[in-house]
Amino acid sequence: MTDSGPKADLQLYLQDARDVLLLKLDGLSEYDLRRPMTPTGTNLLGLVKHLTSAEAAYFGETFGRPFETPRLWIATDAEPNSDLWATADESREQIVGLYRAAWAHSDATIAALPLDALGRVPWGPRSELTLHRILVHMIGETHRHAGHADIVRELVDGSVGQRGENDNLPPGDPTWWAAHHARLEQVAREAGARA
Numbered sequence: 001m002t003d004s005g006p007k008a009d010l011q012l013y014l015q016d017a018r019d020v021l022l023l024k025l026d027g028l029s030e031y032d033l034r035r036p037m038t039p040t041g042t043n044l045l046g047l048v049k050h051l052t053s054a055e056a057a058y059f060g061e062t063f064g065r066p067f068e069t070p071r072l073w074i075a076t077d078a079e080p081n082s083d084l085w086a087t088a089d090e091s092r093e094q095i096v097g098l099y100r101a102a103w104a105h106s107d108a109t110i111a112a113l114p115l116d117a118l119g120r121v122p123w124g125p126r127s128e129l130t131l132h133r134i135l136v137h138m139i140g141e142t143h144r145h146a147g148h149a150d151i152v153r154e155l156v157d158g159s160v161g162q163r164g165e166n167d168n169l170p171p172g173d174p175t176w177w178a179a180h181h182a183r184l185e186q187v188a189r190e191a192g193a194r195a
Contacts, residue, residue: 007115010135011107017142018103020162021048022096024149028156034086037155044152045095046085047145052099053083054141058134059106062119067105069098110135 025033025044033045056067086095115132129137153159162168172180 006132007110007135010115010132010139011110013139014106014135014142015103017139017146018051018099021051021142021146021149022099023162024146024153025092025096027159028153030092032156033092035156036085037152041081041085042148042152043085044149044156045090045092046083047149047152048099049086049090049095050083051142051145052095052102055099055102055106055138058119058121058138059109060102062121062129062134063109063113063117063131064120065105065109065112067102069101106138 025048028044034043036043056069059065060067086092110131113131115130115135117131118128119131119134121127121129150160150162160169
């Protein structure tokens, strides 16, 4: 993106979060993509599936520009949480492809409308929101789930960092990280004993 200005800046931050989220899927098996890594079942492919639905709804339905696709997982009669996990029949390629299609649709909405364009959100406490507000919301939502993906990926196989080469972590080999972890555990125990 070579444009500058508020809309381009917002779109840049949204795209950054999208890219980071998909990077967390690299090199994993179908099993590891679906593994529920928290007591509530958080998993990598489910995060992508959820954001597919969110982008389709917020940048599609909200602005009268429906995302043409088979029924998404957030329909009112869908199984609870069905947007947060992938079935055995839903492939990585299918879900990632649908996510990329949803974000292309979102980008078309962003390009077509001014930031002050009003959209109608049929759910939630506020029914009318501007494109600007929706963009800010989706940046927050996507970065939040990219953060979840950071942690889930570390739990799956120990892979850490934001972007491979630029891993945004201090240098340290496994021995250093083990010592760091032990130090933090000791601090937590000391603080807990004082409480």
